[in-house]
Amino acid sequence: MSFELNGKAYETDEEGYLVNLSDWSEDIARFLAQQEDIDLTSSHWEVINFLREYYNEYQIAPAIRVLTKAIGKKLGADKGNNKYLYELFPYGPAKQACKFAGLPKPTGCV
Numbered sequence: 165m166s167f168e169l170n171g172k173a174y175e176t177d178e179e180g181y182l183v184n185l186s187d188w189s190e191d192i193a194r195f196l197a198q199q200e201d202i203d204l205t206s207s208h209w210e211v212i213n214f215l216r217e218y219y220n221e222y223q224i225a226p227a228i229r230v231l232t233k234a235i236g237k238k239l240g241a242d243k244g245n246n247k248y249l250y251e252l253f254p255y256g257p258a259k260q261a262c263k264f265a266g267l268p269k270p271t272g273c274v
Contacts, residue, residue: 169192174192181262181267181268181269187266192198194265197264208261210239211252215240215267216265219267227270228258228270231249232244234250
């Protein structure tokens with residue numbers, strides 16, 4: 165599967181995750197979010213950028229429980245909870261945010 169953006173084709177897996185992590189850009193994140201009727205706000209970007217940093221450090225996309233705990237540590241308890249994250253990413257904070265961040269689907273996500 166693939167999609168085209170700004171005259172270039174990008175390969176995705178069957179669930180829409182980028183195959184080549186190095187293809188990611190903020191434009192791709194916005195495009196993927198628009199496909200799911202989400203306009204990315206600064207709150208979304210905070211989580212997306214956090215995920216990209218986490219992946220660069222640990223080479224793994226965190227599952228929701230790990231994501232919630234890690235965000236709570238770095239960004240505060242008001243953001244490190246399921247309610248806040250599901251408001252931003254209604255189709256699953258770990259799964260949907262990782263897709264927008266150009267990362268693989270987290271282990272353990274269905």
